[in-house]
Amino acid sequence: GEVRLRSLKCDFSGKPYEGEELTDVRIYLTNVNADISIGTDGDTNPTRIINAGRLNDADIKRFREPEIIFRELEESVGTEKIHPDVRLRAYPNCCPEESIGSPFTRLVIEGRICGNTYYYPIAINRMGGVAEYGLRSNRCYIYDLNISQTGLTDPDGNIDNLSVEINMEVEEWKEKDWYDVRF
Numbered sequence: 001g002e003v004r005l006r007s008l009k010c011d012f013s014g015k016p017y018e019g020e021e022l023t024d025v026r027i028y029l030t031n032v033n034a035d036i037s038i039g040t041d042g043d044t045n046p047t048r049i050i051n052a053g054r055l056n057d058a059d060i061k062r063f064r065e066p067e068i069i070f071r072e073l074e075e076s077v078g079t080e081k082i083h084p085d086v087r088l089r090a091y092p093n094c095c096p097e098e099s100i101g102s103p104f105t106r107l108v109i110e111g112r113i114c115g116n117t118y119y120y121p122i123a124i125n126r127m128g129g130v131a132e133y134g135l136r137s138n139r140c141y142i143y144d145l146n147i148s149q150t151g152l153t154d155p156d157g158n159i160d161n162l163s164v165e166i167n168m169e170v171e172e173w174k175e176k177d178w179y180d181v182r183f
Contacts (some may be wrong), residue, residue, distance in 0.1 A: 002140040002173075003029060003088045003107050003124055009081040010147040012113075022111035022147065025073040027084070028055050030121065030155060031103040032069055033091040033135075044092040044136075045102045053103070053156035055110070077111070077147075093124075094134030105135045107143065108155050118151035120159045122166060130170075142169040 010022045030053060033046035050059040051069065060066045071086045088107070095102040109120040122143070124135045135141070146165040 001135045001137055004140055004142045005084055005086040006142050007081050007083050007144045008077050010077045011079050015149055017114050020113050021076040021078040022113060023076045025077055025111040027086050028070040028108055029088050029090055030106045030108055032105055033093040036091040045095040046093050090135060092135055092137050094136050113150055119155040120151040120164050121155050121157055123158055138173045140171045
């Protein structure tokens with residue numbers, strides 16, 4: 001599945017740090033399912049997890065293309081909405097309940113405000129009222145985020161709607177017509 005950050009904005013109006021921007025922004029996935037069997041369908045629990053609970057440099061270094069699950073923004077984020085169009089990918093993780101062995105995959109926005117690091121972890125497709133919860137195959141989860149206050153000091157939590165206005169769309173992947181591959 002694909003997790004896409006389409007837009008991001010920070011508006012700290014009315015807070016003591018009004019006018020500040022989110023700097024040193026990093027965007028990544030945590031609790032990423034690293035293994036899956038071919039033909040797996042339905043609810044998929046993670047079997048091997050990378051970036052367990054936080055960004056793990058050792059896990060990232062093993063990737064030939066780390067931008068699959070990790071990106072850094074060169075610009076700060078303020079009151080003007082930016083469109084970074086960050087696209088991250090991961091195997092499905094649609095376990096019905098979160099547990100120590102089956103944590104939800106999260107999109108994490110990490111950044112600094114007034115010199116302090118804050119995290120905005122969002123469990124992928126776990127908002128109320130969704131028909132198919134969790135990160136699933138052949139789906140694109142598109143996020144538009146408006147951050148309104150400081151976040152968590154630990155990336156392994158779950159941010160609430162008081163800190164971040166979360167708008168999410170789910171699109172099915174557009175598949176190509178059937179064709180033969182000859183060797």
